[in-house]
Amino acid sequence: MSFPLGPFPVSERLRFRLPSSNDAAFYHQLMNEPDYIRFIADHGIKTEEDAANYIKNKTLARFAAHGVGLWILDLKPSLTPVGVCGLVVRKELKYPDLGFAFLEDHRGKGFGREAGQSVLDFVTRELKLRTLCAITHPENVRSANLLKKLGFEPDGQRHLAEIGTTSDYYEWKLRYVESGLA
Template identity: 50%
Template sequence: MTSSVPAGLKTPEPTRRLRLRLPELTDAAFYLTLLNEPDYIRFISDAKVRTLRTAEAFIKLRSLPRFEKYGTGLWVVEKLDTCDPIGICGLIIREGLDHPDLGYAFLSSHQGKGYAREAARAAIGFAREHMKLDWLCAIIDPGNERSAKLLTDLGFHRDGQRMLESIGAVSDYFVKPLSASACGADGQ
């Protein structure tokens, strides 16, 4: 068995180039690489995953339980043409945040190709259509200018900073309305 996530759990619709799918224990080699990317360690965290065994444990104890508990988490992003995993993207429910958090990370070899934007749009659509959310938020390291630009391009706006105990650092906080009621009657 590769997953303990309930069968039938929904995932975002595939995009032109990508599929967002549930993580599996067989993704351990991909996670090992991703979690040790310099940008991942610098801008997200050092998960201290250094072996295939600890990568499997990360998937089993950190990634899959989010899906079990909330019905959402960070999906593995894979290219449709090759089925190769290139990143993660999804919605994280965190204590201390007002709304679900859009999160993403991609292998350095697949950055700068529009994959994060494409996957994020799929996750935002999922949040709006399947989860019926009115708002999303995103938190990023204050030094992560590429993510700040992407979030702004996706319609998020800065709303100060947040200090989350689970992260142990101050993060820039962005929000995005997903519904007309969140925007107000005038749509703004």
């Protein structure tokens, strides 16, 4: 599954953009926050050089392979990176996976909901997708609540070899398509 690279989602307070090696300090900070390690993964990012390699070999490789990935979210107008949000295409999942993570100082301010809704609008308008999925750590109540606010519905759990753990699984379906109005 692949999509054309660009355009990107848009939102009122956040700018979506591709990551670059210049974002290594941001990635290093984000990926070493306790909640990121607990609820997403410990990718072993111990230095900014590790982060730069991760950006090149994992994040940008996903964009190259699939046309989508986790965009950097810059706060407007300062253009300070505050998080990531986008789509992860996983071999083990039928649909693209909505993913997001924010620096601790920028959680609880509505950025997750704004970014998630912007991605949902983008995928329906630009990518013409009708269904997405999302996975969360079973103890990540905040992310589960955000997914439900965005219209995702719980659908059991999935064990993914790629991440080596069992996650709660959610699906989002474009409502008017299911109602026969499209």
